[in-house]
Amino acid sequence: MLLNEILSQWADAEFKRIFKDSGCAIPPVSIIATSNPEFGDYQCNDAMALAKILKQSPRQIAETFTRSVALHFSLERVAIAGPGFINMYIKTEWLSEYLCSMTSDVRLGVPQIGEGHTVVIDYSSPNVAKPMHIGHIRSTIIGNSIDRMYRFLGYNVVSDNHIGDWGTQFGILIMGYRNFLDAKALSETPVEELERLYVKSYGRTKEDENWMAQCRQELVKLQSGDQENLALWKEFVTLSLKEFQRIYDRLGVSFNQVRGESFYNEKLRGIVDLLEQKGLAKESEGATVVFLDEEKLPVCIVRKSDGAFNYATSDLATVVSRVTEFNPDKIVYVTDERQQLHFRQFFTIARKLGITTRLDHVWFGLMRLPEGTFSTREGNVIKLECLLDEAEQRALAIVQKASPDMQLDQQKAVARSVGIGAVKYTDLSQNPQTTVTFTWEKALSLEGNSGPYLQYAYARIASVRDKYSEKHSDINPDVYLLKLTETIERKLALMLIRFPDVVLRAAETYKPSSLADYLYDLAQTYSTFYQNVPFLKAEEGVRESRIRLCGMVARVLRTGLDLLGIETPERI
RNA sequence: GCGCUCGUAGCUCAAUUGGAUAGAGCGUCAGCCUCCGAAGCUGAAGGUUGUGGGUUCAAUCCCCGCCGGGCGCACCA
Numbered sequence A: 001m002l003l004n005e006i007l008s009q010w011a012d013a014e015f016k017r018i019f020k021d022s023g024c025a026i027p028p029v030s031i032i033a034t035s036n037p038e039f040g041d042y043q044c045n046d047a048m049a050l051a052k053i054l055k056q057s058p059r060q061i062a063e064t065f066t067r068s069v070a071l072h073f074s075l076e077r078v079a080i081a082g083p084g085f086i087n088m089y090i091k092t093e094w095l096s097e098y099l100c101s102m103t104s105d106v107r108l109g110v111p112q113i114g115e116g117h118t119v120v121i122d123y124s125s126p127n128v129a130k131p132m133h134i135g136h137i138r139s140t141i142i143g144n145s146i147d148r149m150y151r152f153l154g155y156n157v158v159s160d161n162h163i164g165d166w167g168t169q170f171g172i173l174i175m176g177y178r179n180f181l182d183a184k185a186l187s188e189t190p191v192e193e194l195e196r197l198y199v200k201s202y203g204r205t206k207e208d209e210n211w212m213a214q215c216r217q218e219l220v221k222l223q224s225g226d227q228e229n230l231a232l233w234k235e236f237v238t239l240s241l242k243e244f245q246r247i248y249d250r251l252g253v254s255f256n257q258v259r260g261e262s263f264y265n266e267k268l269r270g271i272v273d274l275l276e277q278k279g280l281a282k283e284s285e286g287a288t289v290v291f292l293d294e295e296k297l298p299v300c301i302v303r304k305s306d307g308a309f310n311y312a313t314s315d316l317a318t319v320v321s322r323v324t325e326f327n328p329d330k331i332v333y334v335t336d337e338r339q340q341l342h343f344r345q346f347f348t349i350a351r352k353l354g355i356t357t358r359l360d361h362v363w364f365g366l367m368r369l370p371e372g373t374f375s376t377r378e379g380n381v382i383k384l385e386c387l388l389d390e391a392e393q394r395a396l397a398i399v400q401k402a403s404p405d406m407q408l409d410q411q412k413a414v415a416r417s418v419g420i421g422a423v424k425y426t427d428l429s430q431n432p433q434t435t436v437t438f439t440w441e442k443a444l445s446l447e448g449n450s451g452p453y454l455q456y457a458y459a460r461i462a463s464v465r466d467k468y469s470e471k472h473s474d475i476n477p478d479v480y481l482l483k484l485t486e487t488i489e490r491k492l493a494l495m496l497i498r499f500p501d502v503v504l505r506a507a508e509t510y511k512p513s514s515l516a517d518y519l520y521d522l523a524q525t526y527s528t529f530y531q532n533v534p535f536l537k538a539e540e541g542v543r544e545s546r547i548r549l550c551g552m553v554a555r556v557l558r559t560g561l562d563l564l565g566i567e568t569p570e571r572i
Numbered sequence B: 001g002c003g004c005u006c007g008u009a010g011c012u013c014a015a016u017u018g019g020a021u022a023g024a025g026c027g028u029c030a031g032c033c034u035c036c037g038a039a040g041c042u043g044a045a046g047g048u049u050g051u052g053g054g055u056u057c058a059a060u061c062c063c064c065g066c067c068g069g070g071c072g073c074a075c076c077a
Helices: A003-018 A046-054 A058-068 A092-103 A134-152 A169-180 A183-188 A190-207 A209-223 A227-251 A261-277 A311-326 A337-352 A384-402 A408-428 A451-471 A487-496 A499-508 A512-532 A542-563
Strands: A031-033 A042-044 A075-081 A085-090 A118-122 A156-160 A281-284 A287-292 A297-303 A330-336 A358-364
Touching (some): A003 A031, A003 A042, A003 A058, A046 A058, A058 A075, A085 A092, A092 A487, A118 A134, A118 A311, A134 A156, A134 A227, A134 A408, A134 A512, A156 A311, A169 A209, A169 A227, A183 A190, A190 A209, A209 A227, A227 A408, A261 A281, A261 A297, A287 A337, A297 A311, A297 A337, A384 A408, A408 A451, A408 A512, A451 A542, A487 A512, A487 A542, A499 A542
Parallel strands (some): A118 A156, A118 A330
Antiparallel strands (some): A281 A287
């Protein structure tokens, strides 16, 4: 069990025991880590809240508590401060033992709360025939981190890449393909060419009514199973998937399944029928819609006046299919903020259809440029591949300077980890629900609060531990006692034991940023330790203890970074 | 107009979801490599948390008004 939970249970029982004669019902109390070491290691703030219930001053309650309390065996002492804060001081020897038992676990004390539970995570979901640009990176990276965290917590995760492979754009694209195809470009840069064809054909629909009609006709042909159009569509999908896969490989992202919208195509009609049967959907202005007046939401169209189905229908069919096939505890959708309303409508209708599965929409702010939003027209879209190339190049230059003796292919491998890590960290280290202003400097930052800073901290530990085993190949540091003598060592230990709690919270709140924050804090504390406390040169015993502590930091860093999808090379 | 959301140091972001003296990075200034990896460390300067009210022991956080940015609001996804 996590230390804050242990202490909370203990404090809760103690409060109930001590104040049992008051005749009042004592609400559960909780213990949290202090924000400032001045206030001890953990604190309880509930005396203030209890003041009203017990009709005593908070100070008085805190005093009664500390006077009558049976100290938990992990605690050295408790003290009162301010209006009624109860500060708790952990026994250092106990802390040391607790940390050792936590790190003897391969899972670093992170509980498998997800065992026997399934969660579907829907993320990335790019559109066929459009290259991925930096706007797509957030769903992919944030979604993948959530995916990793849930897996680590023992959940059976179904990660599903819900590709946009069906819809009106294909009529336009087919017309573009038939009329403007550059075969050479298609073989060299397939997706770029498809995009060009789409844009050109789309432009034509604006000025040419007839063109638009033809596009619609091609779409109808496709949807009714025309062999030729179906073959074209398949080619578009195949080409796009191949290119997406190249990016996923670079990012270290993989899915359990890639089911595009087309997978649910045959179920769309049934969904609308069902909605009509249940009296939820009705005709309006030629379309079939669901009114959501009671929920104070705008109407939701489930079949357009031309008879075609749309996004809402597709999502409903998808959720029904997922619920029946996987019976998950919850389904998580990771998309940008523009889809909030859509998801509120869609979740509401799903509930009306009798779906009780928890549905969560994790949304994140758009990526912008300092000069404004992205615009295909203005040509300021930054392709994801260019970003990754640039990241690796910059990283390579630095690796070559820092480690000139390293073999070239190793330098390149390191540069890949560091460059990609920098890009990912930039995205993950910030609260998802804010607009991100993209700058090359920040995305590729290699110092300060950055991915490479964490990787650097890790690599230094690896290096120190190697040096240690070279010099002392006959000694196993793990049999030595872990002694937390320096203040900074104790601080590190307190920080390390918070890891399981941090992972749980990050997963529950869908905020990889809180994990990133913690890891940065840890790396910073470690750097202070590293810079100010000697270990290879310390006397025997102290030396081994510190080497052990280094190893524990390294494992937490590596495990935590892995949950963010960031690699940790031993040398950088 | 309605809805969602954000506003914190010069800049980019945190703040354990209502707790104590609001913390980091970049930038600026002053120090630290004969010493375990300087992508680092130590210190300094920098704040009326957009603004005005309210709720209470306690508000960056919750409620109301206003100002400013972003996004969305029937046949795109």
